[in-house]
Amino acid sequence: MILKASQIHKSFGQLPILQGVDLAVEKGEIVSIVGASGAGKSTLLHIIGTLDRPDRGKLVINDVNIGELNQKKLSLFRNEHIGFVFQFHHLLPEFTALENVCIPAFISGKGKKQAEERGMELLDRLGVKHRAQHKPAEMSGGEQQRVSVARALINNPSLILADEPSGNLDSENAASLHQLFFELRESLNQTFIIVTHNEELANISDRTIHMRDGQIL
Ligand SMILES: Nc1ncnc2c1ncn2[C@@H]1O[C@H](COP(=O)(O)OP(=O)(O)OP(=O)(O)O)[C@@H](O)[C@H]1O
Ligand SMILES: [Mg+2]
Numbered sequence: 001m002i003l004k005a006s007q008i009h010k011s012f013g014q015l016p017i018l019q020g021v022d023l024a025v026e027k028g029e030i031v032s033i034v035g036a037s038g039a040g041k042s043t044l045l046h047i048i049g050t051l052d053r054p055d056r057g058k059l060v061i062n063d064v065n066i067g068e069l070n071q072k073k074l075s076l077f078r079n080e081h082i083g084f085v086f087q088f089h090h091l092l093p094e095f096t097a098l099e100n101v102c103i104p105a106f107i108s109g110k111g112k113k114q115a116e117e118r119g120m121e122l123l124d125r126l127g128v129k130h131r132a133q134h135k136p137a138e139m140s141g142g143e144q145q146r147v148s149v150a151r152a153l154i155n156n157p158s159l160i161l162a163d164e165p166s167g168n169l170d171s172e173n174a175a176s177l178h179q180l181f182f183e184l185r186e187s188l189n190q191t192f193i194i195v196t197h198n199e200e201l202a203n204i205s206d207r208t209i210h211m212r213d214g215q216i217l
Contacts, residue, residue, distance in 0.1 A: 008057035035211035083152030142173035
C-alpha cells in the first residue's frame with residue numbers, strides 16, 4: 001500500500017467539503033477520481049498531496065504518517081515522494097523548458113549537471129527534447145503539458161497526482177499523455193491518482209473512484 005487515507009474531513013469556514021473520505025491505493029495502481037464540479041476532488045487531491053492539511057483524519061504515504069511531520073519535513077517529503085501535474089501547468093514563463101523541469105531537482109539539492117541530464121532524458125522520453133531551450137510561450141499546449149509532466153517526474157516520485165491533466169489538450173495529445181502514464185507505470189512502477197472528466201481515461205484506469213458531496217460513493 002502506498003497511500004492510506006482514513007476518515008478525512010475538511011471544511012472551509014462553516015462549509016463541510018470532505019466528509020469522512022477513506023481511500024487506499026496500492027503501489028503501481030492507476031486510479032481515477034471522477035465526480036461533479038464541487039464534489040471535493042481537488043480538495044482531496046491537495047490533502048493527499050500534503051499541500052493542505054485535513055481538519056480530522058489520518059494520511060499515511062509510503063509508511064509515513066503525514067500528520068506527524070512538521071512544515072519543514074513535510075516540504076522535503078513532498079519534494080521527494082510526490083509529483084504534481086495540474087491542468088494549468090504553471091510553468092514559470094521566464095525559464096526554459098529544461099530549467100522548469102530541473103527546478104524540483106535543484107530544490108532537493110541535486111547538482112546542475114545531474115539534474116540537467118535527467119531533465120533532458122525525461123524531455124526526450126516525452127518527445128519534447130527539441131523544445132528544451134524554449135520558453136513556455138514558444139510551445140504548444142500539448143508540449144507545455146509534457147514539460148510539466150517531466151517536471152513532475154524529475155525526482156522519481158513514487159506517487160503522481162494529476163488534476164485534470166488532459167483538460168486543456170486536444171483528444172490526440174490527451175490520448176498520448178494517458179498512454180505515457182501507463183508506460184511510466186510499466187517502467188518505473190509509479191502510482192497515479194488522477195482527477196479527470198475524461199471518460200476514456202476513467203475507463204482505462206485500474207479503478208475509478210466516484211465522489212459526490214465530499215464523499216466517496
Ligand atoms: N479555499 C477554499 N475556500 C473556500 N471554499 C473552497 C476552497 N476550496 C474549495 N472550496 C469549495 O469546496 C468545494 C469543493 O471544491 P473542489 O475544488 O474540491 O471541487 P472539485 O470537485 O475539484 O470541482 P471541479 O470539478 O469544478 O474542479 C467547492 O464548493 C468549492 O467552492
Ligand atoms: Mg477541481
